[in-house]
Amino acid sequence: xxxxxxxxxxxxxxxxxxxxxxxxxxxxxxxxxxxxxxxxxxxxxxxxxxxxxxxxxxxxxxxxxxxxxxxxxxxxxxxxxxxxxxxxxxxxxxxxxxxxxxxxxxxxxxxxxxxxxxxxxxxxxxxxxxxxxxxxxxxxxxxxxxxxxxxxxxxxxxxxxxxxxxxxxxxxxxxxxxxxxxxxxxxxxxxxxxxxxxxxxxxxxxxxxxxxxxxxxxxxxxxxxxxxxxxxxxx
Numbered sequence: 001x002x003x004x005x006x007x008x009x010x011x012x013x014x015x016x017x018x019x020x021x022x023x024x025x026x027x028x029x030x031x032x033x034x035x036x037x038x039x040x041x042x043x044x045x046x047x048x049x050x051x052x053x054x055x056x057x058x059x060x061x062x063x064x065x066x067x068x069x070x071x072x073x074x075x076x077x078x079x080x081x082x083x084x085x086x087x088x089x090x091x092x093x094x095x096x097x098x099x100x101x102x103x104x105x106x107x108x109x110x111x112x113x114x115x116x117x118x119x120x121x122x123x124x125x126x127x128x129x130x131x132x133x134x135x136x137x138x139x140x141x142x143x144x145x146x147x148x149x150x151x152x153x154x155x156x157x158x159x160x161x162x163x164x165x166x167x168x169x170x171x172x173x174x175x176x177x178x179x180x181x182x183x184x185x186x187x188x189x190x191x192x193x194x195x196x197x198x199x200x201x202x203x204x205x206x207x208x209x210x211x212x213x214x215x216x217x218x219x220x221x222x223x224x225x226x227x228x229x230x231x232x233x234x235x
Contacts, residue, residue, distance in 0.1 A: 012040045013050040018129050020059050020070055021163060031060065031068045058161035071164060075215055078165055082211040085158045089207065090200040092143035092155050097196045100145020105192060111141035112188050116181060132163065138184065142191060142203070162235065165214050178213070210235030 016036070019025055036047045051068045054060040060068050096104065115134040122128050139159055143152050183206045190199035 008042055008046050009049040009053075012036075012042050012046050013053050015040055016050060017054060017057070017059060020054070021129065021132070022126055025070045027070055027164070028072045029070045030066075031070065033067075056157075058157060059164055071161075073165060078211060078214060081158060081161055081165075082207060085155070085162065086204050086207050088151065088158065089139075089143065089155050090203055092146045092148070092151050093191070093203055094196045094200055095148065095151075096143045096145035097191055097194055097199060098145075099147050104141075104145035107144055108138075108141045108188065108191065111138040112184060114138075115184065120180065127166070132166075136160070136163070142187065162210075166210065166235070178209070183209070207235045 016025075019039075025031065031051065033044055033047050036042075037044060040047075051060055052062070055062050055068070059071060061071050062068055100108075111134070115131070115138045118131045118134050119128055120131050136156075136159060140152075140156055143155055146152055183202070187199055187202045187206060190196075190202055
């Protein structure tokens with residue numbers, strides 16, 4: 001067990017996840033045990049434990065008799081993913097606003113406060129994994145007041161799948177000037193005043209705007225689209 005209670009598997013999962021999101025392992029890449037053992041200085045057993053966890057996050061696929069690969073990406077899949085996210089995530093948000101108590105509001109405000117304090121990018125311009133984690137926690141908190149655990153699990157899984165697109169999107173002026181913080185605050189304020197219609201509209205716009213930017217980047221010069229290393233902003 002590592003310091004702080006983490007296991008070696010936890011560390012390898014975290015490092016491999018970061019490498020996938022930062023494009024070290026490109027979409028569709030076969031994840032070979034020998035290469036993974038060498039890069040992360042670990043045993044085959046640790047790799048075997050870490051990879052299924054990333055399958056559960058939607059970042060890796062398991063193929064019978066063939067092993068593991070980084071998921072592939074495509075504009076068609078992104079459109080399907082966006083449609084599913086908007087349908088289900090707004091449904092969970094509406095339920096959360098209707099059912100959430102004061103404890104839910106407190107958790108939501110705290111999640112937003114942390115997110116607002118973190119920079120979106122690191123010094124070299126790559127996506128900040130700390131920000132991405134806080135961003136995911138904020139969106140999970142939005143739906144945290146919903147009483148349907150299965151729905152929340154599905155929504156969180158879809159949002160995990162979307163991360164691979166956000167991190168492999170080309171940078172362009174529209175992404176860099178986007179006021180993501182203002183979008184988050186608009187959703188937060190509508191949720192806190194229990195205006196479900198306004199919150200759903202703001203969340204829908206937030207998710208769709210990210211997809212529009214991702215698809216726009218796909219039309220940029222070769223090597224900077226959905227199959228290249230990226231740094232687009234998140235929804």
